[in-house]
Amino acid sequence: MNLKIVLPNKLIYDGEISSVTVPGKGGVFTILSHHAPLIAILGKGNVTFRFKNGVNNVFINGGLIELNNDKVVICAEQIPENEK
Template identity: 40%
Template sequence: MYLEILTPDQKVFSGDITSVQVPGTSGRFEVLTNHAAIISTLEKGDVTIRLAKEEKVFKIDGGVVEVLHDKVIVLAEAIL
């Protein structure tokens, strides 16, 4: 699965991942390979990325996430 995290002024992350957890408006949720298509608003919180051998965490100040065809795009207001 491929992930991009973007803010209005920069690309924060792009690459292949195993899974990603995001702070959805209705609660935290995880996206895995072959996830159904979804668009959701995001609250302020942690975006946790699982790679093959490590985990990365980015703190965002809200935004939107889109999942479509094994590609996840997180449009974040800002990285904290």
């Protein structure tokens, strides 16, 4: 599954992952490979993605997630300066 995390002014991540956990408006949820298509609003919190060599976290102030055909795009609001 491919994940892209984009901010208004730059690309934060673009690569293959095995899962991503995001802060949805109704609570945290995890997306695995072959998930049904999805569009959702994201809240403030950690985006945690797992890939072959480990795990990474990015804190976002909210945004939007779209998933279709094992391609996940997260359009996030700006990451706070102290989280970069």
